[in-house]
Amino acid sequence: MRIDAEENFAPRAGRDRVERESRVLATAGRSLKYLLLLVLCFLSAFPFYYNFVLASWPNKFAYVNPPKIWFGPSIADNWNQLIGWVPTFPRNFANSAGLAIAQTAAAIFFCTVVGFAFAKYRFKGRKALYAVVLATLSVPAFLNIIPIYRMMSALGWYRTYLPLVIPGMAGAFGVFLMTQFIQGAVPSELLDAARIDGLSEYGIVMRIGFPLARSGIAVLGIVTFIGSWKEFLAPLVFLPDQEAQTLPVILAQLSLRGNVNFSAMMMGTALSLLPLIVIFAFFSRQIISGLTAGSLKG
Numbered sequence: 001m002r003i004d005a006e007e008n009f010a011p012r013a014g015r016d017r018v019e020r021e022s023r024v025l026a027t028a029g030r031s032l033k034y035l036l037l038l039v040l041c042f043l044s045a046f047p048f049y050y051n052f053v054l055a056s057w058p059n060k061f062a063y064v065n066p067p068k069i070w071f072g073p074s075i076a077d078n079w080n081q082l083i084g085w086v087p088t089f090p091r092n093f094a095n096s097a098g099l100a101i102a103q104t105a106a107a108i109f110f111c112t113v114v115g116f117a118f119a120k121y122r123f124k125g126r127k128a129l130y131a132v133v134l135a136t137l138s139v140p141a142f143l144n145i146i147p148i149y150r151m152m153s154a155l156g157w158y159r160t161y162l163p164l165v166i167p168g169m170a171g172a173f174g175v176f177l178m179t180q181f182i183q184g185a186v187p188s189e190l191l192d193a194a195r196i197d198g199l200s201e202y203g204i205v206m207r208i209g210f211p212l213a214r215s216g217i218a219v220l221g222i223v224t225f226i227g228s229w230k231e232f233l234a235p236l237v238f239l240p241d242q243e244a245q246t247l248p249v250i251l252a253q254l255s256l257r258g259n260v261n262f263s264a265m266m267m268g269t270a271l272s273l274l275p276l277i278v279i280f281a282f283f284s285r286q287i288i289s290g291l292t293a294g295s296l297k298g
Helices: 002-054 075-085 089-120 126-138 141-154 172-185 188-196 201-212 214-229 233-238 247-255 262-297
Strands: none
Touching: 002 262, 075 262, 089 126, 089 172, 089 201, 089 214, 089 247, 089 262, 126 172, 141 233, 172 201, 172 214, 188 201, 201 214, 214 262, 233 247, 247 262
């Protein structure tokens, strides 16, 4: 009996040792993975952090070595310097915000409606029309600037905000995103039941399509807002007046001036980054969940 117990104990001890080694290796692997993620997060976030640090120090400290890595006392002074260089900065900030909100609202409505039509209706030429929409994704945006400029000028929309809102109301990316999402998120059987109950097609889109596509709409809205906020070429072409321009154009022009206050320019850049940072901080989960839901259901 003693020999049998010793023989049973040896394999059990070996298994326990193997399990302990496996747990140690698994823990070490997770720790290494988290350490790598922390390093990548630091490398990604530090430029933004350092931008805000430079915006709080006087201009003479912008190029010191070693660099300042904590906030300084000159936030108000740099703001006053920025307003001195660009008196229209608050107006330009409001222009960017208004355009981003208008473009986002228009893209959400029209892209969702068009995507719903492509996903849930069968009509002649649907596949060909959808292929044309997708084909436009391969065309660089700057190639369209001259035709769009001539078209907007012929319509009398030059020096207005309409060329920045109207052409992008049903952009190819938004239509593609919502079509793919609605194909899986909105059951066709539910639409048939709604028609039997007497709901109109408009009511189906508004009462069923929009609520069930909330995650996709969140992704589209965030992506559209960020894209509009950082848009540079279209405002530069269509809005030559300084008071009507947006932040990317104003900051680019400020950087080209001679003897510019670097800390004041960093203040303007930091203020332009604030909305994007807030949106990412509060809505990054919606972006990831929306894209994941679309990929799993589509």
